[in-house]
Amino acid sequence: xxxxxxxxxxxxxxxxxxxxxxxxxxxxxxxxxxxxxxxxxxxxxxxxxxxxxxxxxxxxxxxxxxxxxxxxxxxxxxxxxxxxxxxxxxxxxxxxxxxxxxxxxxxxxxxxxxxxxxxxxxxxxxxxxxxxxxxxxxxxxxxxxxxxxxxxxxxxxxxxxxxxxxxxxxxxxxxxxxxxxxxxxxxxxxxxxxxxxxxxxxxxxxxxxxxxxxxxxxxxxxxxxxxxxxxxxxxxxxxxxxxxxxxxxxxxxxxxxxxxxxxxxxxxxxxxxxxxxxxxxxxxxxxxxxxxxxxxxxxxxxxxxxxxxxxxxxxxxxxxxxxxxxxxxxxxxx
Amino acid sequence: xxxxxxxxxxxxxxxxxxxxxxxxxxxxxxxxxxxxxxxxxxxxxxxxxxxxxxxxxxxxxxxxxxxxxxxxxxxxxxxxxxxxxxxxxxxxxxxxxxxxxxxxxxxxxxxxxxxxxxxxxxxxxxxxxxxxxxxxxxxxxxxxxxxxxxxxxxxxxxxxxxxxxxxxxxxxxxxxxxxxxxxxxxxxxxxxxxxxxxxxxxxxxxxxxxxxxxxxxxxxxxxxxxxxxxxxxxxxxxxxxxxxxxxxxxxxxxxxxxxxxxxxxxxxxxxxxxxxxxxxxxxxx
Numbered sequence: 168x169x170x171x172x173x174x175x176x177x178x179x180x181x182x183x184x185x186x187x188x189x190x191x192x193x194x195x196x197x198x199x200x201x202x203x204x205x206x207x208x209x210x211x212x213x214x215x216x217x218x219x220x221x222x223x224x225x226x227x228x229x230x231x232x233x234x235x236x237x238x239x240x241x242x243x244x245x246x247x248x249x250x251x252x253x254x255x256x257x258x259x260x261x262x263x264x265x266x267x268x269x270x271x272x273x274x275x276x277x278x279x280x281x282x283x284x285x286x287x288x289x290x291x292x293x294x295x296x297x298x299x300x301x302x303x304x305x306x307x308x309x310x311x312x313x314x315x316x317x318x319x320x321x322x323x324x325x326x327x328x329x330x331x332x333x334x335x336x337x338x339x340x341x342x343x344x345x346x347x348x349x350x351x352x353x354x355x356x357x358x359x360x361x362x363x364x365x366x367x368x369x370x371x372x373x374x375x376x377x378x379x380x381x382x383x384x385x386x387x388x389x390x391x392x393x394x395x396x397x398x399x400x401x402x403x404x405x406x407x408x409x410x411x412x413x414x415x416x417x418x419x420x421x422x423x424x425x426x427x428x429x430x431x432x433x434x435x436x437x438x439x440x441x442x443x444x445x446x447x448x449x450x451x452x453x454x455x456x457x458x459x460x461x462x463x464x465x466x467x468x469x470x471x472x473x474x475x476x477x478x479x480x481x482x483x484x485x486x487x488x489x490x491x492x493x494x495x496x497x498x499x500x501x
Numbered sequence: 502x503x504x505x506x507x508x509x510x511x512x513x514x515x516x517x518x519x520x521x522x523x524x525x526x527x528x529x530x531x532x533x534x535x536x537x538x539x540x541x542x543x544x545x546x547x548x549x550x551x552x553x554x555x556x557x558x559x560x561x562x563x564x565x566x567x568x569x570x571x572x573x574x575x576x577x578x579x580x581x582x583x584x585x586x587x588x589x590x591x592x593x594x595x596x597x598x599x600x601x602x603x604x605x606x607x608x609x610x611x612x613x614x615x616x617x618x619x620x621x622x623x624x625x626x627x628x629x630x631x632x633x634x635x636x637x638x639x640x641x642x643x644x645x646x647x648x649x650x651x652x653x654x655x656x657x658x659x660x661x662x663x664x665x666x667x668x669x670x671x672x673x674x675x676x677x678x679x680x681x682x683x684x685x686x687x688x689x690x691x692x693x694x695x696x697x698x699x700x701x702x703x704x705x706x707x708x709x710x711x712x713x714x715x716x717x718x719x720x721x722x723x724x725x726x727x728x729x730x731x732x733x734x735x736x737x738x739x740x741x742x743x744x745x746x747x748x749x750x751x752x753x754x755x756x757x758x759x760x761x762x763x764x765x766x767x768x769x770x771x772x773x774x775x776x777x778x779x780x781x782x783x784x785x786x
Contacts, residue, residue: 224595271767271771272767274770274771275770278533278595279725282718283763285714285718286718286762286766287763289714289715289759290763293756293758293759293760297754297757298756404603414596443611444611447603447604447607447608447611450599450600450601450603450607451600453599453603454581454604457596457597458580458584458597461588
């Protein structure tokens with residue numbers, strides 16, 4: 168069992184690298200991209216619980232992100248709340264809206280649910296444009312920044328990093344323990360899961376509400392990282408990006424979607440000319456992964472790692488126990 | 502007021518046609534394609550570009566529109582559906598059709614721009630209020646399409662094979678039906694019908710790259726309200742949704758259209774999950 172010793176070392180090294188990033192790079196723009204990846208990750212980590220573990224294809228999480236962002240800007244900017252309190256309030260609002268959206272739509276089968284969430288994303292961006300008294304319409308509104316230690320690019324990066332780490336820890340705990348088993352079970356076979364007393368609907372609903380909460384938190388952080396929000400920032404394509412990140416990372420793996428999110432966010436930002444074709448490539452990558460590599464890159468890495476460790480594949484290790492079988496057959500005959 | 506009702510019914514015809522296209526693909530493959538609305542978008546943009554920019558005659562534009570729909574339908578079966586259906590993972594087709602639909606939409610917007618462009622007049626008619634062709638064309642074509650599909654399903658050999666596959670694909674295969682070829686054929690047919698709906702509704706919606714997603718969603722709502730697999734249901738569901746959309750826009754403003762539409766969908770699915778004209782499927786194991 169070498170990998171149990173390797174794993175904490177890898178995680179520790181990665182954490183050290185992540186914390187030290189502001190000192191390592193002097194480039195503020197790279198830091199901004201890293202912050203953005205962290206913000207997306209806060210949303211994607213729990214969306215992965217919903218999409219990857221539970222198998223509920225939510226395309227419209229960008230709507231929850233938008234609500235979180237607007238709630239944060241209105242409460243912290245307009246009402247003068249403490250930003251941290253406003254961030255939590257935005258998360259709570261999104262959790263409630265997630266509950267209201269999930270109550271009817273999680274009863275629906277796969278494609279119906281995907282369509283309902285897609286419609287939710289479209290509705291939110293429509294209303295953000297239309298309800299000018301609340302959102303300023305297409306003009307948008309400025310986003311407040313966080314108080315003293317977190318108001319510099321580096322400070323804000325550490326704040327996002329802290330929240331992302333916390334969310335990752337919570338997600339990993341959920342996925343590892345009883346809840347994760349229940350989610351995977353109901354994804355793979357609803358009938359079989361309910362026959363062993365997994366509460367199907369309640370499990371889905373709780374995961375959806377939890378992912379709504381962190382989507383709201385991510386919304387507030389997203390608003391601050393952009394400093395100014397307009398309805399254009401929350402187009403449905405962004406929701407598809409979250410979705411693609413999870414699928415190419417690998418469904419049902421914690422770290423896979425992180426790699427997916429980082430790669431997908433970094434490529435258009437760092438390679439300028441690609442930005443125009445971004446959504447096209449998301450579609451292309453999604454198609455290729457679905458057709459060629461349905462488990463995503465996470466599964467590929469896991470398979471390669473197992474090969475590297477020369478661990479026997481569990482699928483090939485089923486050998487009939489011939490002597491006892493022979494005895495059994497003979498015993499029956501005799 | 503009359504104009505509101507007429508335009509609602511015209512929109513309803515367009516939604517109903519999209520729902521019929523969903524049905525054609527669903528019958529042979531049990532796949533609800535995310536790209537269903539994109540057929541109309543591709544057909545509409547192709548026609549508008551050929552006729553208005555390159556000055557082709559209209560009949561040539563119509564033929565090109567139908568050919569582009571057929572090609573796109575066939576390609577979507579080959580690329581996004583065939584291997585997925587063979588692998589029989591029920592979640593993956595949502596992803597593959599979503600991916601293809603996103604790619605097509607982005608490609609169209611990159612080549613032809615994101616601004617809606619006008620669509621050519623189909624018939625030489627002065628604008629005639631509620632009797633204008635942009636209203637009655639989608640309505641009449643929707644009814645024709647539904648009647649034609651019903652006749653096709655009931656009288657022609659190929660249509661009967663579609664029905665056989667929709668009831669039990671394995672049994673149909675065991676009886677010697679070339680199920681793969683039939684599936685391709687149904688997607689080509691769906692592409693042609695979808696492009697035709699884009700042609701009929703072009704004057705109503707304009708040639709717009711974002712039409713596909715909106716139409717895919719509205720057509721799906723019409724389908725779910727009417728009940729999957731029913732042609733009458735598709736027409737009725739489309740008409741209900743179109744009227745509701747039009748009345749909402751008239752009384753409350755256009756920004757609440759989608760909210761009302763999705764409200765209708767969720768309300769109906771909670772009360773009657775199989776839709777108005779659908780049949781129940783209770784067996785899960």
